[in-house]
Each structure stands twice: as C-alpha cells, then as structure tokens.
Amino acid sequence: MKDLKVAAPKRKVYGFDHxxxxxxxxxxxxxxxxxxxxxxxxxxPGVGKSTLCQELLSRPKVKAHFLPRILVSMSIKYNEDxxxxxxxxxKGMLTYLGVEEEIAKSNIINEELRGxxxxxxxxxxxxxxxxxxxxxxxxxxWHEKLDSSSSTKNEKWGERFAYGFPKGYGGAVIVTSTSExxxxxxxxxxxxxxxxxxxxxxxxxxxxFKDAVVDKKRIEHNPDLKKQLLDKSGGIPLAAKKIGQIVNxxxxxxxxxxxEIESGDVENKL
Numbered sequence: 001m002k003d004l005k006v007a008a009p010k011r012k013v014y015g016f017d018h019x020x021x022x023x024x025x026x027x028x029x030x031x032x033x034x035x036x037x038x039x040x041x042x043x044x045p046g047v048g049k050s051t052l053c054q055e056l057l058s059r060p061k062v063k064a065h066f067l068p069r070i071l072v073s074m075s076i077k078y079n080e081d082x083x084x085x086x087x088x089x090x091k092g093m094l095t096y097l098g099v100e101e102e103i104a105k106s107n108i109i110n111e112e113l114r115g116x117x118x119x120x121x122x123x124x125x126x127x128x129x130x131x132x133x134x135x136x137x138x139x140x141x142w143h144e145k146l147d148s149s150s151s152t153k154n155e156k157w158g159e160r161f162a163y164g165f166p167k168g169y170g171g172a173v174i175v176t177s178t179s180e181x182x183x184x185x186x187x188x189x190x191x192x193x194x195x196x197x198x199x200x201x202x203x204x205x206x207x208x209f210k211d212a213v214v215d216k217k218r219i220e221h222n223p224d225l226k227k228q229l230l231d232k233s234g235g236i237p238l239a240a241k242k243i244g245q246i247v248n249x250x251x252x253x254x255x256x257x258x259x260e261i262e263s264g265d266v267e268n269k270l
Contacts, residue, residue: 011211015204015237016052019196023056026192027130027172028065036147036165037172040183043196046238049176052196053132056174066130066172070096075135086142090116090164093131097123114158121157121164128170136177136186144185146173198235205233205240212244215251 023039031037043049050071056062057069070093090113099119136143141160148162157163165171175186183193199205209229213219233239 012207013051013055014207015199015201016048016055019052019194020056020059023052023174023194024059024062026194027056027062031170036162036167037170038146038187038191039172039174040180040187040191040193041174041176041196042180042183042193043176043178044198044236045178046236047196047198048237049196050134051237053134053174053176057130057132062130066128068097068124068127069130071132071134073135074133075137086161087113087116090120090161093164094119094123099123112158114156117161117164118157121166124164124169124171125166126169127166128172129165130172130174131165132174132176133186134176136175136182137179139182139185145188146175146186147188199237200235202230202233202235205230205235205237208237208240209233209244209247212241213248213251215248218251219247 023041026039027037041049041052050073053071057071063069072089072093074089094116097120143161145160146162146165147167148160149167165173173187175183177183180193187193206226206229210216210219219225229240229243232243
C-alpha cells in the first residue's frame with residue numbers, strides 16, 4: 001500500500017473547479033438517514049481522480065467539517081484470501097490515526113484482521129471522518145457494501161471492511177476507480193457516483209504541459225507543438241504531464257546545442 005496522505009499537491013492544479021464545487025456540496029449537504037455517506041468517483045486512468053481528491057480534502061469547508069481526513073491508496077491487487085494486504089491497509093490507517101505501532105502489531109498477532117477493524121471502529125467512533133479509498137482496482141466481498149453496519153459478534157468483525165467505519169456520526173467515504181461496477185459494489189447502486197471526464201477545455205492540458213517544461217520560452221510560441229500536444233493528450237492531465245516531461249528531458253540533453261522543437265517531437269516520442 002502506498003502512503004496515506006491528505007496534503008494537496010504543491011503544484012498548481014488546473015481544470016477541477018466545477019468538480020470540486022459539486023463534490024464539496026455533496027459532502028456537506030445533510031443526509032436524510034444516519035448511515036454512512038458514500039460517494040464514488042469514476043474516470044479513465046490519468047484523468048486526475050487522486051489529484052481531485054487531494055484538492056477536495058484541503059478545501060477549507062471540508063477541513064472544518066470533517067476530522068480526521070485520510071486518503072488511502074488502494075492500487076494493489078487482492079486475492080480472495082489475502083489477509084496480509086488487508087491487514088496492511090487497516091494497520092496503516094490506524095498508524096495515521098495515532099495508534100501506537102506496537103499496539104497495531106499486537107492486534108495482528110492476537111486477533112488479526114478482526115482486531116484491527118475493531119480498533120479502527122473505536123478510533124473513528126463519534127467522529128465526522130472522511131476516508132478516501134483511492135484507485136480501487138479489484139474487490140472481493142470484504143471490500144463491498146461499505147454501508148453495512150458493524151457486527152455485535154466478535155468473530156464477525158473481520159468479515160467486512162465496512163465494520164471499521166462507524167455509522168450515524170456524519171462520516172463519509174469516497175471511493176475512486178476506473179470501474180463503475182467496482183464503485184457500485186462498494187457504495188451501492190443508489191449512491192452518488194461522479195463521472196470525472198477528460199478536460200473539455202484543453203487549455204488546461206497546455207498549462208500542465210508548460211508546467212513540466214523548465215525552459216518555457218522554447219515552447220510558448222510554437223502553435224504546431226501546441227496542436228500536437230492537445231491532439232495526443234486527449235484531455236487527460238497525466239498524458240499532458242508525461243509529454244511535457246519528455247520534451248523537457250530532450251531540451252535538457254540538448255542544452256549545449258539547442259535544436260528547434262518541432263511539432264512532430266510530441267508524436268515521435270510517444
């Protein structure tokens with residue numbers, strides 16, 4: 001599992017104003033029931049789901065309303081009975097919440113996953129938490145139905161990830177994935193699912209591309225290069241960034257004898 005993180009990206013972020021406003025409104029509006037607020041974000045690889053969530057967690061109103069706020073990278077593959085990975089996820093969340101590592105380790109030894117989930121439940125009890133489960137690629141029964149209530153029977157605690165999330169305190173979970181089917185399995189068919197689309201205003205991709213190039217004077221007045229970039233990136237922020245990094249590296253290597261950057265360089269380097 002990658003590190004848990006909540007900080008917004010230090011780089012300037014483009015193109016998510018509408019998405020952020022909509023998601024913030026969904027998070028902050030009162031629910032008609034006392035369960036768990038669940039939101040799904042679905043989009044192509046590289047469209048900016050992680051960046052969007054990092055920005056969302058750093059919004060002043062969201063910070064004032066939710067505590068703790070945790071982003072958990074879920075971009076690992078699971079096997080049906082692979083308890084170690086599930087332990088790692090829950091243990092990482094506990095560590096972030098301030099549970100001593102020795103205690104978390106003892107729970108793994110003594111009660112394994114059910115002990116960890118029970119400890120997570122206790123840590124989040126009574127709190128308006130916001131948990132982002134980012135980039136979910138595969139699920140099994142353990143991950144699904146996050147709105148399920150916790151079991152009163154000790155032996156059942158390890159059966160579902162959902163049991164670690166107390167219900168009725170105003171907490172919320174966001175699930176991001178490239179698969180709408182996965183999101184629906186985790187949060188339910190009737191929950192809010194936000195489709196994150198490629199940029200319709202591709203000037204955002206041009207801005208991301210320029211940010212990745214140190215010597216901006218070499219690219220700013222090259223309309224053919226810009227057209228190639230916009231055509232190849234397809235409105236995907238990560239594609240624009242990668243192309244910018246390729247061009248920047250070419251410029252760096254040719255620093256002693258700088259060549260002209262032609263429009264074909266974008267296409268030829270992909």
